[in-house]
Amino acid sequence: MSTVTERGNEAAADAAPGESALEIAGLQTWYGESHILHGVDLSVKRGEVVTLLGRNGAGRTTTLRAIMGLTGRRTGSIRIGGRETIQMPTYRIAHCGVGYCPEERGIFASLSCEENLLLPPAIGMKGTKGAGGMSLDEIYSMFPNLAERRNSQGTRLSGGEQQMLAVARILRTGANLLLLDEISEGLAPVIVQTLARMILTLKSRGYTIVMVEQNFRFAAPLADRFYVMEHGRIVERFGIAELEGKMPVLHDLLGV
Numbered sequence: 186m187s188t189v190t191e192r193g194n195e196a197a198a199d200a201a202p203g204e205s206a207l208e209i210a211g212l213q214t215w216y217g218e219s220h221i222l223h224g225v226d227l228s229v230k231r232g233e234v235v236t237l238l239g240r241n242g243a244g245r246t247t248t249l250r251a252i253m254g255l256t257g258r259r260t261g262s263i264r265i266g267g268r269e270t271i272q273m274p275t276y277r278i279a280h281c282g283v284g285y286c287p288e289e290r291g292i293f294a295s296l297s298c299e300e301n302l303l304l305p306p307a308i309g310m311k312g313t314k315g316a317g318g319m320s321l322d323e324i325y326s327m328f329p330n331l332a333e334r335r336n337s338q339g340t341r342l343s344g345g346e347q348q349m350l351a352v353a354r355i356l357r358t359g360a361n362l363l364l365l366d367e368i369s370e371g372l373a374p375v376i377v378q379t380l381a382r383m384i385l386t387l388k389s390r391g392y393t394i395v396m397v398e399q400n401f402r403f404a405a406p407l408a409d410r411f412y413v414m415e416h417g418r419i420v421e422r423f424g425i426a427e428l429e430g431k432m433p434v435l436h437d438l439l440g441v
């Protein structure tokens with residue numbers, strides 16, 4: 186059986202750094218008659234951690250959902266690993282190696298931690314070796330807290346454990362591009378630190394991460410690049426090296 190380290194190297198090898206993982210151009214989307222995104226441009230390289238900032242209602246969740254094919258009509262271009270996915274249904278987008286962790290986490294309260302982990306199928310990704318998904322053993326060595334809690338019911342898990350489980354669960358599918366929506370929300374600072382270490386571990390193993398965050402202090406030390414959204418548009422983009430100089434702008438836009 187392969188170890189987590191081997192698995193990680195394999196993921197990193199599949200994801201040659203510097204290559205484009207996600208390329209969004211002119212993305213517009215609607216929920217019914219409501220026009221929500223008005224031309225979003227965003228690009229993420231393999232192995233990068235990119236954070237989407239913005240006030241409530243800016244369109245960050247909608248952007249993640251649009252990437253996953255979960256919104257209504259979408260126009261523009263979304264290329265995942267070079268493939269155009271704008272017209273694809275969600276299950277085919279998942280097959281391109283994308284995993285979405287929604288804000289509400291979706292942990293089944295009546296199932297155990299392990300049963301929750303076993304829910305998603307390991308999807309055979311095109312261009313990757315084997316079935317692609319992480320085994321339970323691999324997940325447990327990466328998330329020792331979950332190994333300890335494997336038989337605990339969903340309702341018995343703490344907020345932090347539930348969040349970890351929600352992220353671990355998408356790794357089972359074999360996704361290498363992770364869309365994480367407000368994972369630090371409502372959690373105590375010490376738990377948020379555990380989640381920060383989890384993000385850094387995933388990054389070191391070659392995963393590409395797009396995360397929506399309200400908690401700027403959590404996101405700032407983790408992300409390579411930042412995008413700021415307002416009214417369904419990207420209004421600022423900058424790298425970690427420019428963060429210091431951008432603080433006044435962020436203060437105006439986000440109040441941080």
Ligand SMILES: Nc1ncnc2c1ncn2[C@@H]1O[C@H](COP(=O)(O)OP(=O)(O)O)[C@@H](O)[C@H]1O
Pocket residue numbers: 216219221239240241242243244245246247248
């Ligand atoms: N299912 C929906 N139907 C109609 N409008 C929606 C729906 N979900 C979100 N919206 C609207 O889309 C806009 C962007 O929301 P959202 O992407 O959730 O913002 P954020 O995640 O940045 O807080 C908001 O004005 C919100 O009211």
Ligand SMILES: [Mg+2]
Pocket residue numbers: 245246247288397
């Ligand atoms: Mg949101």
